[in-house]
Amino acid sequence: MLAIDGSFLDFKQLDLLALRQTAVHRLDPRAKVLTTLCFIVCVVSFDKYQISALLPFLIYPVTLIAVGDLPPGYILRKMLFVLPFALLVGLFNPIFDRQVILQIGPLDIWGGWVSCLSILLRAILTASAAIILVAITGFPAICEALEKLKMPQAFAVQLLFLYRYIFVLTDEGVRTARARQLRTFGRRGLDLRHFSSLVGHLLLRTWERAERIHMAMLARGFSGEVHSTHKQSHFGKPELIFTVCWVALFILLRLYNAPQLLGSLFTGSMQ
Amino acid sequence: MSHHIVETRHLKHIYPDGTIALKDVSFRIEHGESVGIIGANGAGKSTLLLHLNGYLTATSGEIIIGDDPLTKQNLAVIRRTVGMVFQDPDDQLFMPTVFDDVAFGPINLGLSRAEIETRVSEALSRVEAGALRDKPPYHLSCGEKKRVAIATVLSMLPEILVLDEPTNGLDPYARRLLIALLKGFHHTRIVTSHDLDMIFELCERTIVLHEGEVMADGPTLEIFRDNALLDTCRLEKPLAMQGCPVCSPEHRPLPKKPPLVEPHSRKPHQHNH
Numbered sequence: 001m002l003a004i005d006g007s008f009l010d011f012k013q014l015d016l017l018a019l020r021q022t023a024v025h026r027l028d029p030r031a032k033v034l035t036t037l038c039f040i041v042c043v044v045s046f047d048k049y050q051i052s053a054l055l056p057f058l059i060y061p062v063t064l065i066a067v068g069d070l071p072p073g074y075i076l077r078k079m080l081f082v083l084p085f086a087l088l089v090g091l092f093n094p095i096f097d098r099q100v101i102l103q104i105g106p107l108d109i110w111g112g113w114v115s116c117l118s119i120l121l122r123a124i125l126t127a128s129a130a131i132i133l134v135a136i137t138g139f140p141a142i143c144e145a146l147e148k149l150k151m152p153q154a155f156a157v158q159l160l161f162l163y164r165y166i167f168v169l170t171d172e173g174v175r176t177a178r179a180r181q182l183r184t185f186g187r188r189g190l191d192l193r194h195f196s197s198l199v200g201h202l203l204l205r206t207w208e209r210a211e212r213i214h215m216a217m218l219a220r221g222f223s224g225e226v227h228s229t230h231k232q233s234h235f236g237k238p239e240l241i242f243t244v245c246w247v248a249l250f251i252l253l254r255l256y257n258a259p260q261l262l263g264s265l266f267t268g269s270m271q
Numbered sequence: 272m273s274h275h276i277v278e279t280r281h282l283k284h285i286y287p288d289g290t291i292a293l294k295d296v297s298f299r300i301e302h303g304e305s306v307g308i309i310g311a312n313g314a315g316k317s318t319l320l321l322h323l324n325g326y327l328t329a330t331s332g333e334i335i336i337g338d339d340p341l342t343k344q345n346l347a348v349i350r351r352t353v354g355m356v357f358q359d360p361d362d363q364l365f366m367p368t369v370f371d372d373v374a375f376g377p378i379n380l381g382l383s384r385a386e387i388e389t390r391v392s393e394a395l396s397r398v399e400a401g402a403l404r405d406k407p408p409y410h411l412s413c414g415e416k417k418r419v420a421i422a423t424v425l426s427m428l429p430e431i432l433v434l435d436e437p438t439n440g441l442d443p444y445a446r447r448l449l450i451a452l453l454k455g456f457h458h459t460r461i462v463t464s465h466d467l468d469m470i471f472e473l474c475e476r477t478i479v480l481h482e483g484e485v486m487a488d489g490p491t492l493e494i495f496r497d498n499a500l501l502d503t504c505r506l507e508k509p510l511a512m513q514g515c516p517v518c519s520p521e522h523r524p525l526p527k528k529p530p531l532v533e534p535h536s537r538k539p540h541q542h543n544h
Contacts, residue, residue: 015407140367160367167409168361212362215326219355220427221347221379226366 012167014078014131017070018138024068024242029137029145031239035246036133042250043125048115049101053257054125060246061128068136078131079124086123090116139163157226168209173202275302275337275430275459277323277353282332284318292318294483296332300476305460307470307491310480311505316435316463319480323433323461324353336431351380354429354458358436360416364408369400369419372408376427394426395419398452414445418452432458438466471495471509479504 018025024032039060046053065072097112133142140160147156176198214222282296293315300306310316321327322334325346334341336349357363366372373391382390395401398418403411411419417437424432437453438446450469453460464470470477470491477494479487481504487494494500495508 012407012410015410019405140371161365164365164367164408209362212357212359213365215321216355216357216363217365217375218326219324219350219357220376220423221350222375223379227378 013074014134015138017074017135018141020069020136022067022069022136023238024064024136027242028233028235028239029141030148030233030235031243032133032137033142033145033149035243036129038247038250039129040126042254043122043129045254046118046122048118049111051114051118051121052259053253054118054121056253056258057125057250060250061125061132064132064136068132070132070135075128075131075135079127082123082127083120086120086127090119093119153225160226165209169202169206172205176202276300276335277431277459277461278335279319279322280333280335282319282322282334283330284315284322284327285330291483293322293329296480296483296485298478298485298488300459300461303457303459304476305474306462307474307477308461308463308480309465309467309470309477309504309506310486314480314504315483316480320355320433320435320461320463323431324350324355351376351427352429353431353433354424354427356421356424356432356434356437358439360413360420361408363420363423364411364416367407368404369395369406369408369411370404372419373404373422373426376423380427390426390428394422397425398422399448412445413440414442414448417441417445417449421452430458431461432456433461434463436464436466437462438464438469467495467507467509468511471511479506 039057043054043057061075064070065075093116094110094112097110097115099111100108101111101114102109137145140163143156143159143163146159147153180194180198276299278299280297282293283291284293285291296315296319308316308319318327322329323336325334325341336352339345341349364372366375370391373394374387377387377390391404392401395404398421400415400418400422403415403419408416408419421432421434421437434453437449441449446466446469450472453462453473460474462470462474474491476489477487477491478485479494479500486504487497487500495512498508501507
């Protein structure tokens with residue numbers, strides 16, 4: 001429980017990173033959201049055995065970490081938090097997919113291993129892109145950008161509230177779990193009956209809190225719309241250049257397998 | 272200036288589950304008064320507060336803010352007049368940054384951008400939280416959250432401030448700061464709390480609620496001198512009015528009560544496993 005506690009609290013670091021003032025931080029959030037979206041679509045649209053063509057996509061996170069002055073170690077640690085889930089998804093591929101698609105000397109490589117590796121690589125790419133987006137934009141600004149890009153306001157507000165209260169909720173969850181743990185005297189595991197009651201209580205408490213928040217909103221004249229007061233940002237030339245250049249690169253890398261081209265160039269010239 | 276008056280007449284509230292929270296509550300609070308509302312747990316304090324800005328509707332009786340009785344029609348005006356600070360600041364601070372939170376009320380009032388900016392700056396400097404304006408609320412300490420929560424209400428320029436347990440969960444120093452801050456306000460103030468020392472210091476008048484009824488209403492000092500009243504309402508003198516337990520000979524010891532749990536006997540435990 002402590003590990004989850006720590007990693008959630010660590011999200012606060014992302015907010016602090018978003019306050020920095022570098023060239024990419026200053027860009028209009030819409031440019032960054034669109035580019036990241038494009039990046040993710042390109043990465044996930046490869047076929048399942050693809051590895052080599054995915055590698056050049058690393059340039060996007062690496063460049064942004066460098067230009068955005070982000071601590072690489074921190075981003076890496078955040079990604080490690082996501083990787084186990086990706087591993088779970090790809091875990092069974094080597095068992096079910098035993099078609100040999102590659103032979104290195106005496107070693108047969110099953111398709112399952114390749115696709116598992118591909119899943120991991122995609123997870124690393126997409127997760128890092130998302131984490132970097134939050135670190136160079138800030139979550140509230142992303143919500144605002146999504147709203148400007150015509151996402152319904154209800155969703156944007158929902159996301160904002162999720163981000164605001166995830167800390168409060170995890171705090172409550174951790175405290176409840178701790179209270180339970182202190183009275184179980186070393187008996188391992190959490191049986192279903194206790195677990196459901198624990199989660200049920202958490203739900204009820206969240207419900208009550210939601211009611212109190214609504215009360216606080218009404219008390220300050222809330223009438224169904226949340227307006228934000230962020231600085232008016234402008235989608236200008238730098239944003240256009242940023243978006244167009246990156247998207248063009250992603251499309252090129254998606255259409256042409258760069259490492260393969262490079263390889264054939266070398267082998268071609270050597271013949 | 273009659274806007275600052277709060278009056279309730281025979282207020283009664285029964286919750287849907289049949290609990291009678293308020294039986295018959297009547298009082299009139301005049302302009303600029305600072306009034307403490309005290310009572311045991313379940314005496315009806317929170318229910319009463321939720322009526323004052325129209326969140327709960329009375330089963331019977333009426334509430335008058337300023338000159339007009341509270342109705343569905345003038346709810347918006349009433350909510351601007353009565354600034355409500357909730358007990359848990361996490362409920363009150365729901366926007367991404369302190370600035371957004373303090374600006375939430377003024378924006379809903381439809382003010383201009385420049386006006387919003389000045390209102391927010393004024394409210395934040397009033398509670399000495401100007402430096403926090405760009406921080407997200409979950410980066411604040413409890414004392415800071417409480418002060419910002421008050422600023423979110425001040426920015427709407429309310430005439431009446433209603434505070435639910437303002438000193439709850441604060442360390443002694445933050446509590447001191449908050450009391451000094453509240454003392455400086457000119458608003459009509461209604462404060463509920465179990466922190467009787469704070470009530471003693473902050474409010475010249477106190478209303479004692481007991482099982483949904485007003486048991487006493489008068490000058491704070493008189494109320495806290497009435498031992499019989501305090502005993503029936505499950506209250507106690509503020510520590511400031513009690514004798515020092517170390518050096519005062521007339522110090523009244525607490526009545527001896529039998530312990531809730533039988534003390535263990537000297538014999539070692541007999542375990543049956």
